[in-house]
Amino acid sequence: MIYIDNISKKYTKENKTIHALDNFSLTLEKGEFLAIHGPSGCGKTTLLLIAGGLLHPDQGRILIDSENIYDLSAEKRAVFRAKNIGFVFQQYHLIPYLTVLENVQVPALAQKKDVPENEIYELIESLGLKERLQHTPAELSAGEKQRTALARALLYNPKILLADEITGNLDQGNVEIVMNCLADYSAHGGTVLLVTHDKNANRLAHRTIYIEKG
């Protein structure tokens, strides 16, 4: 369902070229929960951004449901992202002036329909944020922030969830909640691509791959 086909990405800075990814290929099935780990700087984040349609690879194709997403115009790719892809980042990227409830609703900006309120509350409750609805990110713990970001990514129930080091700042309890949430999502047919250092987290993954270098 996701074919990452022979992609390469290099960065050039101050006349030095870094090959973040070099002829990398990967296939993910629908409902698969794949964990990726590897040393820092091996190109994991780069892979996620390319897979999510946010970063043009220098070479290769990304086929999602046999749609080559980099053949689409930037605008169509945005629509595609809104429909199919959820992102979670280590740095949460919550909007500071919005409450938890509002942050979770942010994907609605790119959607035609709002998610019914009871579904939003259900999602928020499942991530243990019921008491934090009206709090702003500044008032949240790291775990709460990451759970809010996860709720946001899952609001429109995307086909693919791309998660980058989302457990890096979390304690064991929060890691459990988050990983269980991902497993649950995967169990319901969502495809998860998780980048992590946390060996513990891998327990729930169906498959773990290790990237050495690009």
Added chain:
Amino acid sequence: MNISTLVIKEMKRRKLNFFLGLLSVVFAVTTVTGALTMLQVHDHKTNEIITEKEAETHERMALLEDDYRKIMKKLGFNLLILPKDQNISDLFANDFASKLMPESYVDSLAASRSMLIRHLLPSLQQKIEWPEKRRTIILIGIRGEVPFLHKDPKEPMMIAVPKGTMVTGFELHDKLGLKQGDEVELLGRKFKVGKCNEPRGNKDDITIWINLQEAQELLNKQGKINAILALKCFCSGGNQAQVREEVQSVLPGTQVIERGSKVFLRAEARARAAKEAQDAIQAEKRHRNKLRNQLEKFASILVPLVLLSSVLWITFLFIGNVSERKSEIGILRAVGVKEKSIMRLFLLKALLIGIFGAVIGYLLGLVIGSVWGGLFSFSLFNLYLFLLVLLCAPLLSLLAAYIPAAMAARQDPAEVLREE
């Protein structure tokens, strides 16, 4: 949730940023409105001042006019009716008229229904040697006023000199040592000095007035006169020509000249006063105009400067806002918000700032401009200007925010999202 709710939430919860933007627009709009209001107040005041001045002048002129009318009524103007063949140059050169006309002319004129002529004084005059005293004198025979038949008799203008008496000019009685009551001989006839005149500084000082009939007898000019003086003729607004015509229609054998009168001087003075008043108003107008030009010049420099700095201020403010919201823009792009919408996010904010700023700035400018100009009136509210400001301020604000908004839309989402 949609873009507008996000814009409003951002403005509501980050008030400082919003107020700084608002302040810039308010500042610009206040300056523009204030300057225009000041000019408007200036024009208003100019009108007031000029109207007041004009009213004042009008009043003064009316007073003057009234004065003039009263003077005219008292003075009238004096006509000298002379025989047609009298040479006017001779009259002035010799100080008396030499040609003759029948005394009955006076009665014809008096019998006419003239409404313009009032007092008629016939006279016979001649420059002669006073043989008994060896002096050159002007001898004038007068008979007093000839009453108009169709009018109430008025008090006589000049009391007729009774027969057997004379009135002497100052020079004569002074040099000859004559006193009232003295008996003196003139052309072989005895006269009593009835009155000694005060000095007048003209030919009157060497004149002797006697009764007309006696003068006619002494000069052997029975039934003749030289001139008729018509005193205090009605004359308002220059109908002298009409008077003249009237006299000549009754007495075709005469000519009419005007005795120099103060009336004309007064009329001239009045015209001069009117001109001075007009000049003063013109000068005031010029002064107000000059002031206005200065104000206008000042505003024409200030306003573009303020507009430019305001636009730059908003631009920098939005650049700051965009860079502060990099992470937000990144995540919005990640969830599928289009570049266009990112742009709208900032332009909508600029638009709202422009609208709020226009309304607040306009009202503030109106107050400041009118306080500064010293006039507060609801008539200063200018709907046209208000609508113009309401259109232009948001446009300028949009213009100012356009580049930052485009920068935000073009920001590479991968760049911020990769950061750890």
